Amino acid sequence: MTVDWGLLAEKLPDVLAASGVTVAVWAASAVLGVALGAAVAVARRFGPRPVDLALKLFVEVLRGSPFLVQLFLLYFGGPFIGLSLDPIPAGLLALTLYGSAYYSEIVRAGFAAVPAGHVEAAACLGFTRAQTVLRIQVPEMAVLVLPALVNMTVLLLKETAVLSVITVPELTLEISAIGSETYRFVEALTLLALFYWGLVEACGGLGRLAEARLSRFRFAGP
Template identity: 60%
Template sequence: MNVVLDTLDAVARGLPLTVAIWLASVTTGLAAGLFVAIARHFGPAPLNWLLLAIVEVVRGIPFLVQAFLLYFGGPFIGLDLTPIVAGWLALSVYAAAYFSEVFRAGFRAIPPGHTEAARLLGLTTPQTVARILLPEMALAVLPALANLSVILIKETAILSIITVPELTFTVSGVGSATFAFAQTTLALALGYWLLVELTAWAARRLERAIARATLGTTQPEKIQAALA
């Protein structure tokens, strides 16, 4: 009974931080990923090559190694971060690299004629992106963004290695203290499963909402609305 109570207490202490770091990382990663995708899609070739190199490096190195390098290697270059800040920053950079590829694929999937029509009607690049491209590609890229967000939930467990007191760290501490590894690991698995299911449910609701908002609106109507 004590093991159950200790495990529930550990889940109650670790779950809010896990959710907070995940939400902050997803938000930052989406913003940074969209910026990178726009810069690569509309920017000059040298900028595209530079950002491509950065994205490939981030995607080519395991997240565990990136978290280690940032937290333990940061002080060597004057970057002395707390575990929570280091975890958030590492997860944000990792997320941004993958989100940028999803957004870039979404931009490339939109027929070039839509962008040309907006340009001929006098829309600037920011207006074209915000009022034409983003609404048009939102429904197409949402499933991929949701899948990546689910992956990021599970990647938060790695942050326990750099002593971030999130769900895995707190529950594992109970297992180490009580030697009830089976019970605590099962509770940990159920906690992550619940987070994943809630995220998938929210993504489905959002996808249906976007579909209702976009269906029945033609591309010329979108462009004329953007000019209004």
Template identity: 40%
Template sequence: MSFIETYTPLLLSGLWATIRICFLATLLALPLGLGVTLLLRRPGRALPALARLYVEVMRGTPILVVLFLLYYGGPSIGLVLEAEPVGILGLGLYGAGYFAEIFRAGLQSIPQGQREAARMLGIPSWRILLRIELPQMLRLVTPPVINQIIVLIKESAALSIITVAELTKIGAQIANETFAVIEPYLAVALLYWLLIELIALAGHWLERKAKHG
């Protein structure tokens, strides 16, 4: 039986795990990143300072360190999770720091005059955010958001270190079983490339739709 026939189901299971984990991590990271961005805009010093600290820590810390802190350090503070939930939580927290900066830049690029005109008309701040700022921001940030999702997919390979059975871990498992290196890792690389190409194509479609919508 050929390598493809023998190991395709196992590789596909690893690919599905990668897709599932990255999808759930993105669902966590996007709203969390937006929440951090909104805290950065709050009046006062304490909340914006905490939000800025969070962004700087996440952007300045390797994902592997975040995963180790959650997986191995979590039990010491009562946080006991299986490897896959740790992967989702770690990628989500890590990605939120980057998404927060993307959203902040998108909001800052909206002309200040639009906000001032809306305030002069007596429109509440929350309505300005929902009706004026967020729709424009979403159109502006679509390309960098897609790029960051692609980065998260590639960063998810680090989850193999904490025993998550994602694509890279499966490739390593096959290499250990077969004593081959080229075939399993070429297959892993091809599957990552296909997944990222699909994400990029979806991003281009969303970008065109946003421009013409």
């Protein structure tokens, strides 16, 4: 297998632009997904029971069906209910909703994992409710849920490749186009695979560093 470097140089600007789209859609959907997921988790924990049940259905449906089907439903079905979106907004919306379902479960598990004794101890020491949340619950949760958050965010990156199916001009679509233009599918796809692999491994490494940094103040278990 040979890589045609001249060809690659010629296509480089397109490839860079497409990887920019991949990274931008990924980052935006991760940030929005975490925010929406946290909101869902808070609403489920502190809201009335009907809200909890409705959100549980939302989460279970999004987690139980394939992302590709959700994407098709939104992109091709949306116009029939007055929701006509261009590929990039449609992809971003679908990815955000999909991610938020998983993120909400992670945050929910985080809430449950902070020992009740720590919250009671804070109350005894005269912490206000806001102080307890900001100084006890959120920092403790952050350490506990970080590995799961990183994991899910990496999963979201891999899911952005699926957006090529609805012609979001991201990297997988661009590389496939170059592949069929030049009949060098295998080379192009191999480079594409290496790109995702490198990015995923880099994220995992960063996640482990952040984990080590955040767990500094954590005591060893009893």
